[in-house]
Amino acid sequence: MSYFKQWPGLIKAYEKWLPITNKTPVITLQEGGTPLLELKYLNELIGKNVKVFAKYDGLNPTGSFKDRGMTMAISKAKENGCEAVICASTGNTSAAAAAYAKKGGMKSFVLIPDGYVAQGKLAQALVYGAEVLAIKGNFDRALKIVQQLADEFPITLVNSVNPYRLEGQKTAAFEIIDSLGKAPDFVCIPMGNAGNITAYWMGFNEYFNAGISKSLPKMMGFQAEGSAPLVLGKTIDNPETIATAIRIGNPVNKEKAFNVRKESGGKFTKVSDEEIIKAYKILGKEEGIFCEPASASSIAGLLKMKDEIPTNSIIVCVLTGNGLKDPDCAIKNNDALFKAGIEPDIEIVAKSMGF
Numbered sequence: 001m002s003y004f005k006q007w008p009g010l011i012k013a014y015e016k017w018l019p020i021t022n023k024t025p026v027i028t029l030q031e032g033g034t035p036l037l038e039l040k041y042l043n044e045l046i047g048k049n050v051k052v053f054a055k056y057d058g059l060n061p062t063g064s065f066k067d068r069g070m071t072m073a074i075s076k077a078k079e080n081g082c083e084a085v086i087c088a089s090t091g092n093t094s095a096a097a098a099a100y101a102k103k104g105g106m107k108s109f110v111l112i113p114d115g116y117v118a119q120g121k122l123a124q125a126l127v128y129g130a131e132v133l134a135i136k137g138n139f140d141r142a143l144k145i146v147q148q149l150a151d152e153f154p155i156t157l158v159n160s161v162n163p164y165r166l167e168g169q170k171t172a173a174f175e176i177i178d179s180l181g182k183a184p185d186f187v188c189i190p191m192g193n194a195g196n197i198t199a200y201w202m203g204f205n206e207y208f209n210a211g212i213s214k215s216l217p218k219m220m221g222f223q224a225e226g227s228a229p230l231v232l233g234k235t236i237d238n239p240e241t242i243a244t245a246i247r248i249g250n251p252v253n254k255e256k257a258f259n260v261r262k263e264s265g266g267k268f269t270k271v272s273d274e275e276i277i278k279a280y281k282i283l284g285k286e287e288g289i290f291c292e293p294a295s296a297s298s299i300a301g302l303l304k305m306k307d308e309i310p311t312n313s314i315i316v317c318v319l320t321g322n323g324l325k326d327p328d329c330a331i332k333n334n335d336a337l338f339k340a341g342i343e344p345d346i347e348i349v350a351k352s353m354g355f
């Protein structure tokens with residue numbers, strides 16, 4: 001017996017907004033429908049009666065927002081008779097591509113930058129049965145290669161140049177408006193290849209044009225200092241940051257991102273790795289939210305621009321990926337008291353607890 005009606009996944013939830021027909025086989029892991037959490041500690045920290053929310057997309061089935069795009073890209077690939085998909089990835093796209101490809105009965109190939117993918121993400125691609133090719137080069141190089149491979153061989157590219165990816169990802173903007181009852185004033189979002197900021201902007205505009213929301217947010221994009229091509233306005237040959245998910249020097253959606261900034265009246269800003277880690281710790285310790293470092297850049301960015309935020313603003317920070325993806329970062333960057341090698345004796349344990 002079923003007590004609760006299940007969330008059906010974002011394609012079914014938003015089908016009239018998506019390019020699907022009754023012939024599209026819906027390949028879903030019931031992604032989307034993620035929480036919009038109010039961040040009380042951050043409200044206080046920023047003051048001015050602002051309300052800060054996190055769109056916690058790390059709670060998707062493979063632990064990142066990529067599932068939103070992948071359910072669409074893989075469903076359309078299946079509809080078109082495709083048997084194999086390929087992507088380049090800093091880790092999350094590969095995890096999602098591998099999972100959804102399997103769900104749809106397809107093969108997946110993923111190219112990743114050797115040594116620069118967080119352990120959890122690599123584990124996922126392996127467990128979901130992708131063919132993982134780690135190249136001696138960064139994400140930008142890997143993306144060039146997969147684009148060429150997809151041109152030459154019968155294999156579908158599922159990076160965010162695939163338009164169905166953005167169609168799926170735009171549903172996060174719908175969910176935010178459906179939860180708040182209106183559009184926020186600001187959206188703070190990490191940028192790598194800049195697909196997600198583009199997709200959010202599409203979603204906000206579609207609801208606005210349909211009269212469901214009466215305003216549009218300013219889109220605030222954040223990049224890591226050592227990997228900030230969109231902030232600096234130039235390609236970075238050797239991007240570096242602790243936030244490996246957004247370690248991208250030549251974003252494929254850069255023109256679209258510049259357009260989003262212009263149309264929304266937003267701003268792009270860089271944040272240092274130290275600022276990212278500070279925000280990452282605040283989320284864990286003060287809000288009970290474990291996100292990956294790239295995601296924390298949205299909070300780091302908000303803290304950096306806090307003086308520019310008008311009174312009474314409603315701000316949504318997008319937390320793109322789950323903290324479990326990058327356990328190495330977590331273990332190296334926390335303020336917890338960790339005592340090891342304690343004798344299994346009640347008195348000794350109690351004493352160690354301070355009793």
Ligand code: F0G
Pocket residue numbers: 064066088089090091092093094160190191192193194195196197245246292294295320321
């Ligand atoms: N946050 C996380 C956790 C990501 O994995 C990514 C991108 C972004 C933010 C940036 O999103 O590229 O749409 O601007 N990850 C890609 C990947 C590149 O391969 O998983 P974007």
